[in-house]
Amino acid sequence: MSVAPAATPGQTNDDILSIFTRHPHLSGLPVVENDRPIGLINRNQFMNHLARPFHREIFGRKSCIAFMDNTPLVVAHDTPLTDLSYLALANGDKTLNDGFIVTDHDRYAGVGLGVDLMRAMTDLTAEKNRQVMESIHYASVIQQSFLRHSRRDMAATLDDYFMHWAPRDVVGGDYYYFVRRPEGFFAAVIDCTGHGVPGAFMTLIMASALNQVLRHADLRDPAGLLGEINRMVKASLGQQADEVVAADSQQSDDGMDTAFLFVDSQTRRMTFAGAKTPVFLLTPGSDAFEVLDGNRMGVGYVATPDDYCWDNREVTLAPGTTVYVSTDGLIDQIGGSKRIAFGKRRLRETLLRCRDQPLPAQQAELLETFDRWQGSEPRRDDVTVFGFRLP
Known part of the structure; x- marks a missing residue:
């Protein structure tokens, strides 16, 4: 003034x-x-x-x-x-x-003066953006701290593996979990609703639910784990169908798509349960992937019944078998000259080309192919890909 x-x-x-x-x-x-x-x-x-x-x-x-x-x-x-x-x-x-x-x-x-008002508003907006970004960056530190134990157990358990976790923004809605047990290991790749800050909040909810369930649940029963987490998330978010009011615009409808698997290190038996997320298996000498599809029902959503039961699928992993799990952020990414999705077929073709390489080298080739495919297109979602090979 x-x-x-x-x-x-x-x-x-x-x-x-x-x-x-x-x-x-x-x-x-x-x-x-x-x-x-x-x-x-x-x-x-x-x-x-x-x-x-x-x-x-x-x-x-x-x-x-x-x-x-x-x-x-x-x-x-x-x-x-x-x-x-x-x-x-x-x-x-x-x-x-x-x-x-x-x-x-x-x-x-x-x-x-109008110009002074505009300048002051620009400065105020810049300061608020700085504060918000500082908060988001700190939230990223918190989110990554939740993954630290999983990374440590993964490195101590697997000789040949990769875990690529890349939020679209500073924080994201993808999450992974890995825990080592004397008889084997349990792994989960999780894609929560949304990305950015809302997605990150959902990962904290899912991580909390998973930690509570794993204290008493049987890791050899991934389908049972999904059922318990489904009930817990629906109750905590008030997403039971009989509580939903259609006119309430604030009603949440959030959950996750995921792959849960337990591998018995003695018998080489893998038990898998998935919610809209498949697992890809590549055995030595095979020219094609075996695909284990999950159930077509997400976890925690309003439309998912409280008593819904996912299915366990069991398979024995031959020596040298490689297992891959990916969230849909990689598969659904638009790119290429025709601006179409990267897709599962292109994912499998890329992995087949480098199947004989160690898993870290496979990761590098996959990401190079993916980045080349994406080109100048904006990233659509968080991307998480997990792969491991049993000797």
Whole structure:
């Protein structure tokens, strides 16, 4: 705000012309009567009026209120900046062009410029964005800390593997879990509803539910684990079908697609249960993948019954068998010259080409192929791919 010169109704248009001439940077001139603002004269409009033929001769000695806007934006000096921006927006373009009048207890205090308001709003937005990004980056530290134990157990258990976890944003809705047991290991690749901050919140809910269930549940029964987590998530989010009110726009309908698997290290028996997420198996000497499809029902959603039972599928892994699991962020990514999805077929073809390489090398080739396919297309979702080979 600046304390700009002010006119009175008793001053003529010739007086106003003189004021504008003395103050070339003055865009608007308040008109004040008895210390109270009654209007605002826009410099450009005023000059345009007087520049017309004979207008100065006709209007020069008349009161300046002839060219005054009698409905300018008038705000108190303690109006919050955010409220001021809303008022300026509601008042239309003239506030940005003419400025606005500032009062102190209804008395004239000064004038604000539209360009100053825009600059202040830009600075405020930049500061808020900085604070938000700092919070999100810290949330990323928290989210990754939840994965630390899984990474440690994975490295201690598997000799040849990769785990690629790449949120679309700083944080994401994909999550993985790995726990080592004397008799084998349990692994889960989870794709929660959404990405970014909402998706990250869902991963924390799922991680909490999984940790609670695993304290007492049988890891050899992935389908049973899915059933328990389904009931827990639906109850915690209030997503039972009989509690949903159709007209309630705030009602959540969130959950996860996932693959749960337990591998018995002695018998090489893998038990798998999936919610809309398959597992791909590649055995030595085979030119094609074996696909273990999960059930076509997500976990935790409103439409998923409380008592829904997923199916366990069991398979014995021959020596050298490689197992892959991917969330749909990789499969659904648009790219290529025809702008179509990467797809399961392209995923399998890429992995077949590098099947004899160690798993970290396979990861590098897969990601190079995927990045080349994506090209300049924006990333659509979080991407998680897990692969391991049993000796």
